[in-house]
Amino acid sequence: MTQSRSYNLLCPISRALDRVGDRWTLLILRDLHAGPARFKDLQTGLTGIASNLLSGRLQALEESGLIQKRTSEYGASLYSLTSMGERTNELLFELARFGRKMPQPEKIQKPGNFRTIAVSLGTACKRAVTADHNFSATLMIDGQAFRLIAKECDAQIRAGEADSPDVVMTTSYEAIMALADGDMTRGEFVSKHVALEVLTPGKEKEFFDLLARATGEFD
8 A cells, every 4th residue: 555654543533544634635535526537637626736746645545445547538547436435425525514614714725626516515415305306407617517416316416517407507616615604695695696597497496495405404
Protein backbone atom coordinates (compact mmCIF):
# COMPACT_ATOMS: atom_id res chain seq x y z
CA MET A 1 0.00 0.00 0.00
CA THR A 2 1.30 3.50 -0.91
CA GLN A 3 0.45 5.09 2.43
CA SER A 4 3.40 4.93 4.82
CA ARG A 5 1.58 5.81 8.02
CA SER A 6 -1.02 3.77 9.83
CA TYR A 7 -2.65 3.93 13.23
CA ASN A 8 -2.22 0.14 13.47
CA LEU A 9 -5.35 -0.12 15.62
CA LEU A 10 -8.32 -2.50 15.54
CA CYS A 11 -10.72 0.43 15.92
CA PRO A 12 -12.83 0.62 12.71
CA ILE A 13 -12.62 4.42 12.70
CA SER A 14 -8.82 4.29 12.70
CA ARG A 15 -8.88 1.65 9.95
CA ALA A 16 -11.07 3.92 7.84
CA LEU A 17 -8.78 6.88 8.48
CA ASP A 18 -5.81 4.80 7.38
CA ARG A 19 -7.39 4.88 3.92
CA VAL A 20 -9.24 8.18 3.70
CA GLY A 21 -7.67 10.35 6.40
CA ASP A 22 -5.00 12.07 4.33
CA ARG A 23 -5.52 15.62 3.09
CA TRP A 24 -7.46 15.81 -0.20
CA THR A 25 -8.50 12.15 -0.13
CA LEU A 26 -12.10 12.68 0.95
CA LEU A 27 -12.45 15.56 -1.51
CA ILE A 28 -11.29 13.31 -4.35
CA LEU A 29 -13.93 10.76 -3.34
CA ARG A 30 -16.48 13.56 -3.04
CA ASP A 31 -15.90 14.69 -6.61
CA LEU A 32 -15.98 11.16 -8.02
CA HIS A 33 -19.54 10.77 -6.74
CA ALA A 34 -20.47 12.98 -9.71
CA GLY A 35 -19.31 10.20 -12.01
CA PRO A 36 -16.09 9.11 -13.76
CA ALA A 37 -13.47 11.83 -14.15
CA ARG A 38 -10.16 12.38 -15.88
CA PHE A 39 -7.08 13.41 -13.91
CA LYS A 40 -7.47 16.92 -15.34
CA ASP A 41 -11.12 17.12 -14.20
CA LEU A 42 -10.14 16.26 -10.65
CA GLN A 43 -7.20 18.64 -10.57
CA THR A 44 -9.35 21.47 -11.92
CA GLY A 45 -11.99 20.96 -9.24
CA LEU A 46 -9.53 20.57 -6.37
CA THR A 47 -8.11 24.08 -6.45
CA GLY A 48 -4.55 24.13 -5.13
CA ILE A 49 -3.65 20.42 -5.28
CA ALA A 50 -0.27 19.61 -6.85
CA SER A 51 -0.26 17.07 -9.67
CA ASN A 52 2.19 14.74 -7.92
CA LEU A 53 0.11 14.81 -4.74
CA LEU A 54 -3.06 14.02 -6.69
CA SER A 55 -1.28 11.13 -8.42
CA GLY A 56 -0.22 9.72 -5.06
CA ARG A 57 -3.69 10.02 -3.55
CA LEU A 58 -5.28 8.35 -6.57
CA GLN A 59 -2.80 5.49 -6.42
CA ALA A 60 -3.48 4.97 -2.70
CA LEU A 61 -7.24 5.01 -3.26
CA GLU A 62 -6.89 2.50 -6.08
CA GLU A 63 -4.79 0.21 -3.90
CA SER A 64 -7.38 0.52 -1.13
CA GLY A 65 -10.13 -0.67 -3.48
CA LEU A 66 -12.10 2.58 -3.29
CA ILE A 67 -11.55 3.72 -6.87
CA GLN A 68 -10.65 2.10 -10.17
CA LYS A 69 -8.99 3.34 -13.34
CA ARG A 70 -9.93 2.43 -16.89
CA THR A 71 -9.17 3.73 -20.35
CA SER A 72 -11.97 5.43 -22.25
CA GLU A 73 -12.73 4.79 -25.91
CA TYR A 74 -10.75 7.97 -26.67
CA GLY A 75 -7.65 6.71 -24.85
CA ALA A 76 -7.99 8.88 -21.74
CA SER A 77 -7.65 7.46 -18.23
CA LEU A 78 -10.89 7.68 -16.26
CA TYR A 79 -11.18 7.29 -12.50
CA SER A 80 -14.41 6.08 -10.92
CA LEU A 81 -15.67 4.77 -7.60
CA THR A 82 -15.85 1.08 -6.84
CA SER A 83 -18.86 -0.32 -4.98
CA MET A 84 -16.93 0.24 -1.73
CA GLY A 85 -16.12 3.79 -2.79
CA GLU A 86 -19.80 4.44 -3.52
CA ARG A 87 -20.54 3.69 0.13
CA THR A 88 -18.73 6.87 1.20
CA ASN A 89 -21.62 9.10 0.08
CA GLU A 90 -23.38 8.98 3.46
CA LEU A 91 -20.12 9.60 5.30
CA LEU A 92 -19.41 12.63 3.13
CA PHE A 93 -22.96 13.93 3.47
CA GLU A 94 -22.77 13.77 7.26
CA LEU A 95 -19.48 15.65 7.09
CA ALA A 96 -21.25 18.28 4.97
CA ARG A 97 -24.02 18.59 7.57
CA PHE A 98 -21.42 18.90 10.31
CA GLY A 99 -19.32 21.35 8.30
CA ARG A 100 -22.18 23.78 7.75
CA LYS A 101 -22.14 24.40 11.52
CA MET A 102 -18.53 25.58 11.26
CA PRO A 103 -17.58 29.19 10.41
CA GLN A 104 -16.67 29.85 6.80
CA PRO A 105 -13.02 30.62 5.95
CA GLU A 106 -12.11 34.27 5.61
CA LYS A 107 -10.77 33.77 2.10
CA ILE A 108 -12.95 31.48 -0.01
CA GLN A 109 -11.69 29.91 -3.21
CA LYS A 110 -14.28 28.98 -5.80
CA PRO A 111 -13.73 25.41 -7.04
CA GLY A 112 -12.79 24.84 -10.64
CA ASN A 113 -15.90 22.70 -11.08
CA PHE A 114 -18.98 21.99 -9.01
CA ARG A 115 -18.93 18.20 -8.75
CA THR A 116 -19.36 18.61 -4.99
CA ILE A 117 -23.14 18.92 -5.41
CA ALA A 118 -23.35 15.21 -6.27
CA VAL A 119 -22.72 14.48 -2.59
CA SER A 120 -24.27 17.51 -0.92
CA LEU A 121 -27.50 18.00 -2.86
CA GLY A 122 -27.49 14.57 -4.52
CA THR A 123 -27.40 12.57 -1.28
CA ALA A 124 -30.00 14.87 0.25
CA CYS A 125 -32.30 14.13 -2.72
CA LYS A 126 -31.59 10.41 -2.34
CA ARG A 127 -32.71 10.59 1.29
CA ALA A 128 -35.79 12.68 0.54
CA VAL A 129 -37.13 11.05 -2.65
CA THR A 130 -40.49 9.27 -2.59
CA ALA A 131 -42.58 7.27 -5.04
CA ASP A 132 -44.25 10.55 -6.05
CA HIS A 133 -41.05 11.82 -7.64
CA ASN A 134 -40.48 10.55 -11.16
CA PHE A 135 -38.63 13.00 -13.38
CA SER A 136 -35.31 13.98 -14.88
CA ALA A 137 -33.84 17.45 -14.68
CA THR A 138 -30.80 19.29 -15.94
CA LEU A 139 -29.19 21.65 -13.43
CA MET A 140 -27.12 24.38 -15.07
CA ILE A 141 -24.84 25.80 -12.37
CA ASP A 142 -22.77 28.71 -13.64
CA GLY A 143 -22.73 27.06 -17.05
CA GLN A 144 -21.83 23.55 -15.82
CA ALA A 145 -24.44 20.86 -16.42
CA PHE A 146 -25.57 18.18 -13.98
CA ARG A 147 -28.46 15.76 -14.22
CA LEU A 148 -30.86 14.94 -11.42
CA ILE A 149 -32.75 11.70 -11.96
CA ALA A 150 -35.57 10.74 -9.58
CA LYS A 151 -37.12 7.34 -10.24
CA GLU A 152 -38.47 4.37 -8.27
CA CYS A 153 -37.75 5.93 -4.86
CA ASP A 154 -34.15 6.67 -5.78
CA ALA A 155 -32.41 9.87 -6.82
CA GLN A 156 -28.92 10.84 -7.89
CA ILE A 157 -27.02 13.76 -9.34
CA ARG A 158 -24.26 13.16 -11.87
CA ALA A 159 -22.17 15.38 -14.13
CA GLY A 160 -23.59 16.05 -17.59
CA GLU A 161 -26.97 16.97 -19.03
CA ALA A 162 -30.01 14.73 -18.68
CA ASP A 163 -31.39 13.01 -21.77
CA SER A 164 -34.79 14.57 -22.57
CA PRO A 165 -35.13 16.41 -19.24
CA ASP A 166 -38.54 17.31 -17.87
CA VAL A 167 -37.21 20.56 -16.41
CA VAL A 168 -34.06 22.64 -16.75
CA MET A 169 -33.02 24.81 -13.81
CA THR A 170 -30.36 27.50 -14.19
CA THR A 171 -28.76 28.95 -11.06
CA SER A 172 -25.40 29.90 -9.54
CA TYR A 173 -23.01 27.94 -7.35
CA GLU A 174 -23.13 30.61 -4.64
CA ALA A 175 -26.93 30.50 -4.51
CA ILE A 176 -27.22 26.72 -4.31
CA MET A 177 -24.53 26.57 -1.60
CA ALA A 178 -26.29 29.33 0.36
CA LEU A 179 -29.49 27.30 0.16
CA ALA A 180 -27.73 24.14 1.39
CA ASP A 181 -25.99 26.05 4.19
CA GLY A 182 -29.27 27.52 5.38
CA ASP A 183 -28.19 31.08 4.55
CA MET A 184 -31.03 31.50 2.06
CA THR A 185 -34.67 30.47 2.22
CA ARG A 186 -36.13 28.19 -0.44
CA GLY A 187 -38.55 30.96 -1.39
CA GLU A 188 -35.76 33.46 -1.92
CA PHE A 189 -33.72 30.93 -3.87
CA VAL A 190 -36.58 30.09 -6.24
CA SER A 191 -37.82 33.65 -6.72
CA LYS A 192 -34.48 35.44 -7.10
CA HIS A 193 -31.85 32.93 -8.18
CA VAL A 194 -33.55 30.40 -10.44
CA ALA A 195 -34.55 30.39 -14.09
CA LEU A 196 -36.73 27.38 -14.89
CA GLU A 197 -37.63 25.87 -18.24
CA VAL A 198 -40.49 23.37 -18.02
CA LEU A 199 -40.46 20.82 -20.84
CA THR A 200 -43.02 18.43 -19.30
CA PRO A 201 -45.88 20.40 -17.69
CA GLY A 202 -46.53 19.37 -14.11
CA LYS A 203 -43.08 17.91 -13.48
CA GLU A 204 -41.86 21.21 -12.05
CA LYS A 205 -44.07 20.55 -9.01
CA GLU A 206 -42.34 17.22 -8.38
CA PHE A 207 -38.96 18.86 -8.93
CA PHE A 208 -39.53 21.68 -6.44
CA ASP A 209 -41.15 19.32 -3.94
CA LEU A 210 -38.06 17.10 -3.95
CA LEU A 211 -35.78 20.13 -3.74
CA ALA A 212 -37.71 21.39 -0.70
CA ARG A 213 -37.57 18.00 0.99
CA ALA A 214 -33.87 17.63 0.17
CA THR A 215 -32.83 20.95 1.67
CA GLY A 216 -34.62 19.91 4.84
CA GLU A 217 -32.17 16.98 5.13
CA PHE A 218 -29.41 19.46 5.99
CA ASP A 219 -31.17 20.59 9.19
